[in-house]
Amino acid sequence: MTIELYRIDDRLIHGQVVVGWGQPLNIRFIVLVDDAVAASDWEQELYRMGVPPEMDIYFHTASDAVAAIPKYRSDPRRGILLTGDIATMRRLVDEAGVSAVNVGGIHSRPGRTQRLRYVFLSPDEESALRALSERGASVTAQDVPGARPVALADLLSGSAS
Amino acid sequence: MSSDATAPSAPRAIVAGHGDFAKGLVSAVEQITGRGAQLIPVSVHQLGVEDIENVLRARMLEAGVRVIFTDLQAGSCTMASRRILRDMSDAVLVAGTNLPTLLDFVFADGRSGPEAARHAADRGRAAITVHGAGA
Numbered sequence: 001m002t003i004e005l006y007r008i009d010d011r012l013i014h015g016q017v018v019v020g021w022g023q024p025l026n027i028r029f030i031v032l033v034d035d036a037v038a039a040s041d042w043e044q045e046l047y048r049m050g051v052p053p054e055m056d057i058y059f060h061t062a063s064d065a066v067a068a069i070p071k072y073r074s075d076p077r078r079g080i081l082l083t084g085d086i087a088t089m090r091r092l093v094d095e096a097g098v099s100a101v102n103v104g105g106i107h108s109r110p111g112r113t114q115r116l117r118y119v120f121l122s123p124d125e126e127s128a129l130r131a132l133s134e135r136g137a138s139v140t141a142q143d144v145p146g147a148r149p150v151a152l153a154d155l156l157s158g159s160a161s
Numbered sequence: 162m163s164s165d166a167t168a169p170s171a172p173r174a175i176v177a178g179h180g181d182f183a184k185g186l187v188s189a190v191e192q193i194t195g196r197g198a199q200l201i202p203v204s205v206h207q208l209g210v211e212d213i214e215n216v217l218r219a220r221m222l223e224a225g226v227r228v229i230f231t232d233l234q235a236g237s238c239t240m241a242s243r244r245i246l247r248d249m250s251d252a253v254l255v256a257g258t259n260l261p262t263l264l265d266f267v268f269a270d271g272r273s274g275p276e277a278a279r280h281a282a283d284r285g286r287a288a289i290t291v292h293g294a295g296a
Contacts, residue, residue, distance in 0.1 A: 011209065011240075012210070014236055015235055015236045019235065049234070050240060106209075
């Protein structure tokens with residue numbers, strides 16, 4: 001098995017990830033890549049308590065995730081890798097060869113425009129997503145497995161909303 | 162009508178979760194007991210983690226309540242509530258809330274909010290039963 005999903009989701013661990021994707025994909029581990037969480041025992045404990053006992057969770061900074069990803073790709077279990085922002089995922093695309101990126105949730109904030117019910121983007125974030133695509137990654141938006149994946153072009157043109 | 166049957170209307174707790182979970186449960190509590198006003202339903206559609214925490218914290222402070230009921234252990238509202246509890250030591254969070262939990266809570270007039278929440282959680286846990294097919 002391998003990492004089944006590389007997901008950008010500013011809520012990190014939450015119901016859609018643990019239950020929505022975790023149950024149907026039989027996910028057994030989550031790799032959470034976030035510099036702030038990786039630096040805080042309290043934050044790690046918070047997220048650890050959010051996952052069911054049959055699911056392991058591993059924490060990495062963006063820097064050490066690059067080196068750790070090959071190990072997770074060869075893990076016999078199925079996993080999900082999460083980042084809370086586009087910039088962190090961009091680093092993994094550039095340095096760890098991530099080839100498919102799921103935009104799972106980037107929520108409302110001043111300066112962002114709504115693109116989907118669960119995706120709000122600033123102009124800089126739109127450029128950052130385009131950059132992921134230009135580097136060869138397939139970028140789609142999809143909050144839950146049963147939803148239709150939305151291609152990046154449709155996401156950014158607003159035709160998917 | 163005795164005074165015991167009068168429904169207290171002051172808010173005593175926040176209810177928050179996915180979709181219309183909170184609105185639905187509070188509606189059910191109101192329909193069954195007439196005591197739905199004790200519960201403040203909070204919807205967090207389209208909000209990021211920080212905003213969820215800010216909304217929940219603001220509602221708690223506005224209403225002077227120290228009890229939060231959420232739906233799912235892994236849910237964003239539960240995560241945000243646990244952050245709130247970190248600096249609000251007199252507050253209590255109940256995750257995995259069901260309707261029997263809230264029904265018990267709204268009738269716990271003589272208990273403090275946290276005490277009532279713990280009692281309600283026990284009742285909610287015990288209220289789940291399985292029937293049929295040899296169960």
